[in-house]
Amino acid sequence: MMEGLTNHLRLPEREPDNESQARLDYHAVEAISSDGRAPSLPSFEFSTTGLPRAEQFAIWHNSFAPMLELSDIEPMTANFKGRQRLWDLGSLVLAEISTDRLAFSSLPGHVRRDPVDHWTMTVLLSGQIRTGTARTAFTAGPGEVQVHSLGRSFDGVVDKSEMLVLFVPRDLSLETSATLGSAEFSTLGTGMGRLFSDYLVDVANRLPMLAQADLPGLAAATRAMILACVQPSADHIEAAEGPIANVLLEKARQLVHSRLLDPKLGSELVRRELGISRTRLYNLFEPFGGVMHYIQHRRLLSAYAALTDPNDRRLIFQIAEERGFSDGAEFGRAFKRAFGYSPSEVRNRGGGGIPVRPDLEHCPSQERLGVLLRRLQG
Template identity: 70%
Template sequence: MRTEEHSMRAFDASPMPAYGVPDAQHPRALRAEHRVEVAPHLPSFEFSVSGLARSDQFAAWHDTFAPILELTEINDSTSEFHGAQVLWDLGSLVFAQIITDELAFTSLPGHVRREPLDHWAITLLLSGRNRTDSERRTFSGGPGEVQIHPFGRPFAGDISKSEMLMLFVPRDFSHETAVALSSAELSKLGTGMGSLFSDYLIGVANRLPLLTQDDLPGLVAATRAMILACVSPSTENIEDAAEPITGVLLERARKIVQTHLFDPRLGVELVRRELGVSRTRLYNLFEPFGGVMHYIQHRRLLGAHSALADSDDHRLILRIAEEHGFSDGAEFSRAFKREFGYSPSEVRKGGQGAVPLPRDRSLVECAAGERLSVLLRRLQG
């Protein structure tokens, strides 16, 4: 068994998102005269049982969870057991991405616990299902559902072949989160706020490889606010979590736009209705992008640009314009040139083959010191 510390590499044969950037883009690969001081990336630790002898694979996986859980293999007749994880050290929190084959689990009674751990695990299943039995209740979970398990309480259960995200929260993280998690432990968050927290965890997983130590205090503060807002959703807690909630809502709104991009009914009301917010809230969300309709037009123009640049797509420019919501060819040409600085026919002729990066007006207009945060928000799209 071998555990290694890496900042930006993923373990082999994992379906998790790619971690890191090519070496040529890393500051270490730059010539000395071009180097700039950058904060170190957040430390991550990877482990996989791949490559071990079959007789050792589950034992190694078992040992990684030994301080908190007793694991039992359900099917030991398979030719291989799969288990892999990436752990992110967030200082006062630990974030994990885990892939595992089916197994049974039992929490450890206090008198046999290997370590004095009394944390909560907030788990989001991305695939698979699990069941948990406790003294008070039995509950099961599936993809998209957030569950809360306390390692200081007795419970047992089983899990199928699964991929999951886990956030480990110590009891001394804050008094407020301890109260909130205690009231919700051994259950799943089935409310709309629970769904928001699910999206938040996925967003954290996607952005962690890009963050540095300088980003850590803000990430921890946002996570604390989201726990309070989603587990114990009082008015005050929701107000404190306004910024991360806005990020989650914006990501949802973008997905709605992309799903209905070719729908002629796509507009403010459709997005507002599917997102479940007021018109004022929706306008505030899209204000940095010039408004809802401007964002919709921008996405449609990007789609049209891709089609025009495709050498295998021989449709008339007007037909592509109509598919992307423009019934008037002249208006399409004017909007296209305003957005990209050249005409649709120039793209079709091969003069502008590459799809341009989205022009985020807030990035152009904001102060230089604020551009990093704008770029990070844009990575959600």
């Protein structure tokens, strides 16, 4: 079924002239490794860029014709820009879509030769979508998730937007079917809904690194996340513990990176931003020696970069203070524990890039594993 849906989203076969065909940027992208490793997942791309305005919307319309009727709201504009990239995930399909403003509506079943009746879970990256049905109307903005049912009647407007769309078949599982059926035509405005949004963005970012063998595990994790985030329960959340933890940890890392020099950055700020308990925060960062150890390690890495930057000639204590170290001696000890050199030695010898641990070569062989593992810490 998913293979069929991927084919539906491709352009219909026709006989364009050679010039138009050359401008049609639609191709399958598949990375084949020359060293014998499994190939990465193929993706299928197409864009309206380079086509005459008269053809741009028509081709965009045709690409969605099996499931939606699209209307050009602003036909007098110089261009209509649309781009999509599709991944066939076996039991799921993920689409990355960028589109100019347009209207959309579902198709009556009798006009479709091969009806598409799946759920779509749409994560807005930018822009806004407004949807109406006979019973309700709802809106989604960046970071929010909308659930549509392609087999039901609806219409709406999408502004100039970027989005991820997950196509979920009705026969994925009985439990998933019941869960999405209860949430269709709604915006998941809860914290768990936002967690699913982060999960789907993370999946899209990682797809270029996955292979076909990874798809069963990805499908299982996604199913667990749908159940946990759309219809939370203790059992659903427990089943999705691994994917949820990964999403939370990634959010925490991004938060630490963005506020690394903020003197208020600490475990309580991270906990509040993630919306989790102190116990949950402790469990997330236990492998890193705790959240404060993780923050300190990232600040030390930042200090190392500053000390090896030939354009940064500030005094060492100024660099240390900027990263929350009020005691120069404490900073020096922590820095040498992390990198094997004092801050002044690093400044004097110059260098750059990733900190090097030359002591690994000279330490006793039985201690090397411990050195390596500590280097990975944080």
